[in-house]
Amino acid sequence: MGHRRRSRTTRARGQEDRKIGEATPELPASGIGLGHTRWATHGGVTTHNAHPHLDCSGRLALVHNGIVSNYRELREPLVRSGHRFLSETDTEVVVHLIEECLAQTPAGAEQLVTATMTAFRRLEGLNAIAVLDVHSGQLTAAKSGSPLVLGWSDHGRMLASDYSALLEHTRRVTFVEDRQAVLLAGETCRVFDADTGRELTPRITEVEWEAAATELSGYPDYMTKEIHEQPAVLRRLAAGWGGHARQLAAMLADAPDVFVIGCGSAWHAALAAQYLLARIAGRRVTVVSASEFPYLRDFVTEGAVVVALSQSGETIDVIEAARAARDRGARIAAMVNVEGSTLWRLADLTVPLGAGPERCVLATKSFTAKLAIWLMTAHALIGRAEAGATLVRDAADEIERLLAGGPRDAIRQIAEALYRHEHLFVIGRGPGYPLALEAALKVKEVSYIHAEGFAGGDLKHGVIALIAPGSPCLVLAPRDETYDDIMSGAMQVKARGGMLIGMSPEPHEAFDYHIPVADLGPAAAIVNAPPAQILGYYLALLRGHDPDKPRNLAKSVTVK
Numbered sequence: 001m002g003h004r005r006r007s008r009t010t011r012a013r014g015q016e017d018r019k020i021g022e023a024t025p026e027l028p029a030s031g032i033g034l035g036h037t038r039w040a041t042h043g044g045v046t047t048h049n050a051h052p053h054l055d056c057s058g059r060l061a062l063v064h065n066g067i068v069s070n071y072r073e074l075r076e077p078l079v080r081s082g083h084r085f086l087s088e089t090d091t092e093v094v095v096h097l098i099e100e101c102l103a104q105t106p107a108g109a110e111q112l113v114t115a116t117m118t119a120f121r122r123l124e125g126l127n128a129i130a131v132l133d134v135h136s137g138q139l140t141a142a143k144s145g146s147p148l149v150l151g152w153s154d155h156g157r158m159l160a161s162d163y164s165a166l167l168e169h170t171r172r173v174t175f176v177e178d179r180q181a182v183l184l185a186g187e188t189c190r191v192f193d194a195d196t197g198r199e200l201t202p203r204i205t206e207v208e209w210e211a212a213a214t215e216l217s218g219y220p221d222y223m224t225k226e227i228h229e230q231p232a233v234l235r236r237l238a239a240g241w242g243g244h245a246r247q248l249a250a251m252l253a254d255a256p257d258v259f260v261i262g263c264g265s266a267w268h269a270a271l272a273a274q275y276l277l278a279r280i281a282g283r284r285v286t287v288v289s290a291s292e293f294p295y296l297r298d299f300v301t302e303g304a305v306v307v308a309l310s311q312s313g314e315t316i317d318v319i320e321a322a323r324a325a326r327d328r329g330a331r332i333a334a335m336v337n338v339e340g341s342t343l344w345r346l347a348d349l350t351v352p353l354g355a356g357p358e359r360c361v362l363a364t365k366s367f368t369a370k371l372a373i374w375l376m377t378a379h380a381l382i383g384r385a386e387a388g389a390t391l392v393r394d395a396a397d398e399i400e401r402l403l404a405g406g407p408r409d410a411i412r413q414i415a416e417a418l419y420r421h422e423h424l425f426v427i428g429r430g431p432g433y434p435l436a437l438e439a440a441l442k443v444k445e446v447s448y449i450h451a452e453g454f455a456g457g458d459l460k461h462g463v464i465a466l467i468a469p470g471s472p473c474l475v476l477a478p479r480d481e482t483y484d485d486i487m488s489g490a491m492q493v494k495a496r497g498g499m500l501i502g503m504s505p506e507p508h509e510a511f512d513y514h515i516p517v518a519d520l521g522p523a524a525a526i527v528n529a530p531p532a533q534i535l536g537y538y539l540a541l542l543r544g545h546d547p548d549k550p551r552n553l554a555k556s557v558t559v560k
């Protein structure tokens with residue numbers, strides 16, 4: 001929830017219809033504003049469904065992050081009492097509900113926030129809302145589940161779902177807790193308990209990130225910037241942050257059971273952790289995709305440790321899984337990048353990723369940072385933390401080499417050979433398997449090529465039926481115990497006319513293209529990620545897509 005009036009208000013005044021994505025017309029100067037990029041859950045991506053939504057009088061404008069799960073039940077009586085709905089969204093119900101409550105709330109300085117809290121108490125689901133009253137010039141907000149941050153700057157108060165949006169204005173923020181409401185009126189800013197209406201004293205935190213860290217700093221886009229920040233992030237982790245890996249190792253050491261959860265790239269990092277902990281520390285952990293956790297949670301027992309991985313710390317599936325595990329008596333460790341996020345505040349032990357702001361939707365530096373911490377944690381479990389840190393430093397050096405002109409241009413040439421294909425297979429064995437999943441995800445997310453990652457051994461159990469002459473297959477072949485078997489799988493693809501792109505320390509006659517990566521033993525998982533990120537990046541550019549804002553995706557997924 002930004003600070004700019006946008007779309008519907010414009011339409012209400014001018015009634016013209018603007019196409020989605022069309023530049024926002026210049027808005028009149030104003031001291032207060034509201035804006036939001038909607039994630040479509042109910043109703044298509046249309047102007048009518050865009051936020052903010054207005055009440056019947058046009059006095060109230062509302063934006064919303066979340067899903068009002070009982071919106072149908074709330075909507076019917078409003079329609080019967082004459083409210084006119086213009087969209088298919090669940091969101092619009094809320095502004096009409098507040099309009100209704102406002103009419104029943106005595107006038108006064110707290111009329112809007114009281115009406116907002118009354119309406120908010122009737123919503124079911126995970127939601128955050130912000131409401132602008134154009135008559136009083138007041139702005140209120142309330143949250144339960146979806147993130148909401150209040151920013152305190154010398155030139156005003158502001159609200160956002162993620163504080164990195166506020167950094168250019170302030171580093172002093174209040175993380176609004178569940179079931180709280182906020183009132184911004186002129187110079188005053190007040191926080192309330194949304195269930196009782198009782199006023200609360202806001203807690204202000206000074207966050208670490210600087211606004212400069214959110215700038216492009218000369219890079220063409222955030223994906224390139226964040227890929228190039230990986231060596232520095234890894235060196236920082238190896239240098240000082242080993243401490244957190246040791247704390248995590250201590251928590252895991254005496255845990256009767258350990259579960260590692262996450263979504264998307266974070267789930268891939270969890271899978272990679274399973275191999276690193278097994279191979280280095282002989283430790284078994286159970287990995288679960290957080291969105292599937294609710295259906296497995298009964299195997300979590302008292303005293304178990306659940307390690308939740310999340311860059312944003314706001315992925316609702318991860319937060320809910322961590323809460324469900326805690327309810328079953330588990331201790332929660334969280335590996336998070338965004339300081340102060342919901343998961344960061346929820347955990348018993350927080351292990352910062354220390355990757356700095358990650359603006360590109362694709363997880364890049366946050367992914368390799370997670371692998372680095374797991375590599376050090378596995379070594380700390382066997383009392384060799386320094387050895388883990390040394391491997392992380394070696395990985396940083398290798399990634400720096402890969403990001404230099406030569407290797408990067410070689411990957412670009414491979415992208416030029418691939419970008420017309422609509423399918424790409426990625427195979428890996430052992431720790432190479434989660435990396436194959438991650439490589440495929442990077443390519444999918446940013447180039448829209450249907451890339452699929454497989455455990456190399458699964459090929460002959462069905463997948464190989466998809467291989468046709470010319471089918472491209474990226475083979476992750478580190479020089480370790482998986483090498484011979486993954487190459488035998490690659491040869492079977494080759495035998496059926498497949499085109500092989502080998503990511504391996506050495507060339508092989510079967511490779512049509514070769515991406516040389518250093519032989520770094522257990523750190524191979526870390527150095528195999530950046531070449532796949534770069535390949536995805538160039539495929540996106542060659543197919544004319546924006547690498548930072550891929551279609552249909554959000555940086556933090558706060559709806560289920």
Ligand code: AGP
Nearest residue numbers: 264265310311312315361362363
């Ligand atoms: C990765 O590139 C994607 N953006 C996505 O899969 C992401 O990893 C997932 O949504 C989890 O996000 P989180 O780490 O912020 O929880």
